[in-house]
Amino acid sequence: MAITIKDIARESGVNISTVSRALNDAYGVHQETRGHVLAVAARLNYYPNRVARGLKTRRSHTLALIVSDIRNPFFAEVTRGAEDAARAGGYDLVLCNSDLDPRKQMEYVASLLEKQVDGILMNSVADLSRKQQDQLAASGVPIVLLNRSTASKSFSTVCADNEAGGAMAAQYLLRLGHENIAHLTGPRRHGNLTDRARGFLRFLKAANAKQGITVLHGENSFSGGQTLTQKLLRQQPEISAIFAANDLMAFGAIRAMLELGRRVPEDISLIGFDNLELASVVHPPLTTIHQPKYEMGRAASEMLLRLARNQSKPGSQHLLLGVELIERESCRKRL
Amino acid sequence: MAITIKDIARESGVNISTVSRALNDAYGVHQETRGHVLAVAARLNYYPNRVARGLKTRRSHTLALIVSDIRNPFFAEVTRGAEDAARAGGYDLVLCNSDLDPRKQMEYVASLLEKQVDGILMNSVADLSRKQQDQLAASGVPIVLLNRSTASKSFSTVCADNEAGGAMAAQYLLRLGHENIAHLTGPRRHGNLTDRARGFLRFLKAANAKQGITVLHGENSFSGGQTLTQKLLRQQPEISAIFAANDLMAFGAIRAMLELGRRVPEDISLIGFDNLELASVVHPPLTTIHQPKYEMGRAASEMLLRLARNQSKPGSQHLLLGVELIERESCRKRL
DNA sequence: ATAGGATTCGGAATCGTTTGCAATAAGGGG
DNA sequence: CCCCTTATTGCAAACGATTCCGAATCCTAT
Structure with a gap:
């Protein structure tokens, strides 16, 4: 005892x-x-005994983080940032993997509410029904959404500036003199990727680019990038630069080009998005748009802590973090 | 209310x-x-209200997992397995990143005990002092150690069969006819890597290998693999096969060889250990020894659940999981 | 010396559950 | 019809803390 x-x-x-x-x-x-x-x-x-304490004080000093899958290196990085910030504030973090399954997400939330968590970090509510979202908002726990820019009235958000990142990629490729540019992206409903595409295309258009611009939709994964690239190069062998909507797709693109005998960056320039750890490891080291993943997790935790402690006025807050071009070796001037 | x-x-x-x-x-x-x-x-x-319930029943229905860093893809995979199993048993999982810092680890443990977690999963206690380990054992919570084979009296363990894996690598390279073989590994005190090296060398010795065998110690990371490979090929350009103690080091080795103009597998065969997701993505796809990472996490959680529920007789349990050779394209017959 | 404010402390209620024990009701056999 | 099980329910005490409130004590100023 x-x-x-x-x-x-x-x-x-x-x-x-x-x-x-x-x-x-x-x-x-x-x-x-x-x-x-x-x-x-x-x-x-x-x-x-913090449990007894929590019963009386009605705060558990724990936060929860619901990601789709911790094995996604993007989320691993975000999670680390979130955990560090939570810990620094004296909270611990329970980890949930939802696989983006709405049912699982709601089960997690219910379980977390029963455990009296002081706040929840989620990476998306897009696939929740309207009713489920209302239910969430009505639950009373502070919630901050990661990686969702669409300013929501019910939820706070922290997100990277995807649109600006897309524009950066466009500017960079233009500056290198490319004219036949393709953009490989994910499903149309994917908010973040759509933002990147919008920024990219808007910049090209604004620059009066006379180039042919191709946009291909597919799976936002390694194999998705691989497949799209194969398709692209079959249809348009004259492509000289590719903007992949994320690094994983870029890695797939590298693989596809390797198999087709097209060299990066000698024949085709390639730029990604995310700046995963691996981006510098892969060959050639990938030029990409850096998302401040760790900082996003940290900022989200800090925002959630303020909300949980009632240190910020009620209502939702929104934070947009800047992105940054990381120049490595996968892009080159158009000859 | x-x-x-x-x-x-x-x-x-x-x-x-x-x-x-x-x-x-x-x-x-x-x-x-x-x-x-x-x-x-x-x-x-x-x-x-699970907090009130927990106060009375003295069980919080939460487990904790202390890893060095969730950004390490190995741990991400293990974590996912652990979380799935915990969830299936009606428990949730709080995540802790210790960076292997003994002080942080003990702080985490103290905090977790105060929160009345029902069990703790840790990836190592090797860097804890004897006294700290005793303190841990005396704390009363069930603890299972991940990835630690040294059968401990105070703690339960689940671990992959590192030694057998090392032997597999040796057998494979021998079968391909290699004679000048090198092993790149981490610091000597690293238990798992030491086991791999032991299995590897023991098999070579038992096979009466007349080859020159070189063992190099360094950092067990990407850059460690890179550095060691540069050093190795400078000293012994005639090396025909390399066994890297983990995939990250193997990736570093690939990079180094690329820079030195040595082709894999045409000039040098390379085999790794872990079978990270990336192993199939990298070029060339890496032949490696598969560790059942997800299953390790799952098994560890399940063991911990049994311990926490007093469903298994007290005392420590030990589980050794099999490993497996994954043949890809980074090894080739010696001409 | 004494009123009165500030400190310091103890008593007891409370948070939301679980659970041992007693009480009551119901059912069944003689 | 009564006694004895057995099923169902209520009562109240925990679990381990926090916190409001009032009592006791101390200090200080008049």
């Missing part, structure tokens, strides 16, 4: 309320008795 | 104890009243 404040009270001859006050160094306990209590607590090797 | 069983009791005209029993469908409540209570609970949109 573990030591409780009752034991400490008995052992040090004071009431449990005094022990509690001493332990939390609350106002109203004499220095001397505080010292004595603390000494006894240390001697008995006491550690507080 | 949330709905409690007290509200349900009032609303349905029975005592809270009956409500509690009905909700848990415990023995001793009439079908009819149970039905009524459940209906009222549903109508009021009741969900139980």
